[in-house]
Structures are given as structure tokens and as C-alpha cells.
Amino acid sequence: MTKRKHQLLTESERDQILAIPTDRDHLARLYTFEPSDIEIIGARRERRNQLGVALQLALLRHPGITLAQLIQDRGAIPHDLAAFVAEQLGLHVTELANYAARDQTMTDHARELAARLGLRGLTRADIPFIVEAAARTAWATDKGMTIAMGVVTALREARILLPSISTIERASSAGRARARKQAAYALIADLSAEQVQALDQLFDAAGGMSHLALLKTIPVAAKPDHVRQILDRLRQVRKIGISPDVAGRIHADRFRQYVREGRASPAYMIERYIPSRRRATLVAFLLDLDG
Numbered sequence: 360m361t362k363r364k365h366q367l368l369t370e371s372e373r374d375q376i377l378a379i380p381t382d383r384d385h386l387a388r389l390y391t392f393e394p395s396d397i398e399i400i401g402a403r404r405e406r407r408n409q410l411g412v413a414l415q416l417a418l419l420r421h422p423g424i425t426l427a428q429l430i431q432d433r434g435a436i437p438h439d440l441a442a443f444v445a446e447q448l449g450l451h452v453t454e455l456a457n458y459a460a461r462d463q464t465m466t467d468h469a470r471e472l473a474a475r476l477g478l479r480g481l482t483r484a485d486i487p488f489i490v491e492a493a494a495r496t497a498w499a500t501d502k503g504m505t506i507a508m509g510v511v512t513a514l515r516e517a518r519i520l521l522p523s524i525s526t527i528e529r530a531s532s533a534g535r536a537r538a539r540k541q542a543a544y545a546l547i548a549d550l551s552a553e554q555v556q557a558l559d560q561l562f563d564a565a566g567g568m569s570h571l572a573l574l575k576t577i578p579v580a581a582k583p584d585h586v587r588q589i590l591d592r593l594r595q596v597r598k599i600g601i602s603p604d605v606a607g608r609i610h611a612d613r614f615r616q617y618v619r620e621g622r623a624s625p626a627y628m629i630e631r632y633i634p635s636r637r638r639a640t641l642v643a644f645l646l647d648l649d650g
């Protein structure tokens with residue numbers, strides 16, 4: 360479950376997106392041919408083409424890729440899938456070796472079958488669409504797999520074949536960045552210049568610690584001295600005057616994420632964030648502190 364540096368998905372998650380089932384029940388549910396499918400397959404005279412077309416049909420429907428893409432991504436055709444498809448047609452999987460060696464034939468068949476199924480490939484003009492799909496999913500979460508599956512769902516609903524995993528991952532990363540930016544600006548959009556200044560001054564030192572660091576160390580024990588400290592620090596928070604209604608501008612899960620980040624991250628680390636993220640984190644943290 361390792362994650363490559365600066366990547367959204369782990370290697371395991373990348374594999375899951377284009378996963379082909381191996382158990383017979385799932386294979387039967389996804390890849391059992393209808394009479395109309397058998398008619399399309401049987402129109403091919405050579406056995407290798409019949410098996411190749413059958414696999415293309417299966418893969419175009421799930422997960423929504425061509426046979427050539429599967430071979431490129433995996434290096435081989437999953438044996439369980441090939442055997443299940445061949446069994447339905449009374450063919451043998453060895454026929455695939457001759458079919459898979461003919462790139463142009465595979466490409467021609469994939470284009471023809473996709474057109475029959477009302478599917479098309481992703482184009483450059485579709486990139487804004489899938490980035491926006493990622494951003495909608497990322498409005499509530501930063502989880503890479505959830506965002507990537509949001510892109511996959513949008514592509515399937517639009518009858519667009521899945522592109523490479525790298526393309527899905529890049530679109531998902533771009534969508535997540537957009538959602539983060541939109542959420543941050545939603546939290547800070549109505550801050551006055553005075554409020555922005557007050558938030559930035561939380562990093563000023565007070566007795567060797569920043570004001571924010573002091574707020575993050577509010578004592579839990581309800582001793583008299585502690586109560587006075589709590590009230591003094593809450594007065595600082597309330598003086599900034601951030602409306603509690605601001606929290607409702609973003610998804611509750613995203614707001615809670617900002618709160619968790621504000622609680623867990625040291626003050627010096629928050630200070631290094633870009634201004635929009637830094638101030639949005641402070642707004643969420645202070646609203647939670649005052650709540």
C-alpha cells in the first residue's frame with residue numbers, strides 16, 4: 360500500500376480502479392453474454408477474432424476500457440476472464456495469442472464495438488469535465504480513491520471510455536486542488552481587513568509562544584485558574600468576530616477536516632501555509648474552539 364511521492368493513489372488503489380474480478384460469481388454477473396452479443400461475436404469467421412471480439416465486448420462494458428489498454432496497463436490478459444469468455448463460446452484461450460499480436464485489428468474492433476455500444480474515447484475537450492467531476496467529489500473529502508472513483512463514475516455516466524490511470528489520477532489531483540481552494544475561499548470570503556489582520560497576528564509571540572500556540576494549549580482541567588485562562592483566551596477569539604454561519608458554507612466533512620488540521624498541526628506549520636489555506640484553517644479552528 361505504498362504511495363509514490365506527490366501521487367494521489369497508492370499502487371494498490373491504482374490496480375483497484377481497473378480491477379477485473381477473478382471469482383466465477385462476479386465474472387458471470389459482469390461478463391455473461393446475451394444472444395445479441397453472441398450474434399456480434401459469431402459474425403467473425405476466425406476463431407481468434409471471435410474470442411478477441413468477445414473480450415473486447417466484455418471489457419468495454421466493464422471496467423470500460425479496450426483490450427489494448429488492458430494489455431498496456433497489465434502486460435497480460437487475466438486468465439480467469441479469458442477462460443470464462445472462451446468457455447461461453449466453446450473456444451480455447453490459446454486463440455488469444457494470435458489475436459493480441461495484431462494491434463491494428465484490435466484497434467479496429469475496439470472502435471467498431473465502442474460505436475455499437477454508444478461509447479467513445481476521452482478527448483482533450485473532456486478534461487475540464489472530469490476535473491470538475493473530481494472537484495465535486497472532493498468537496499467533501501481528500502481521499503484519493505474516493506475522488507478517483509468519482510471521476511470514473513462520471514465517465515461511465517457520460518458513456519466515455521476510461522483513459523489511463525495516470526490521466527484519471529491527474530484529473531483527480533487537479534479536482535482536489537480546486538475543491539480545497541473553493542472551500543478555503545468560502546470560509547474567508549467575507550473577512551474584513553481587520554479580521555484578516557487579527558488572524559495573521561495570532562502568530563505574533565506572547566511570552567515566548569505565539570497567540571495561536573497559546574490558544575492550542577487551553578487547559579482541560581476545570582480549576583479556577585484554568586477557567587480564567589480559558590475565558591481570557593476565548594475573549595481573544597470572540598473579539599475577532601467570525602460568524603458561526605461561515606461553517607455552513609462548506610461541506611461538514613470538509614469543515615471537520617479543517618478543524619482536525621487546526622488542532623493537530625503545530626502553529627509554526629500552519630504559519631507556513633499559503634495565505635488562503637492558513638486563514639481558512641484558523642477560521643475553522645477558532646469557530647470550533649468557541650463552539
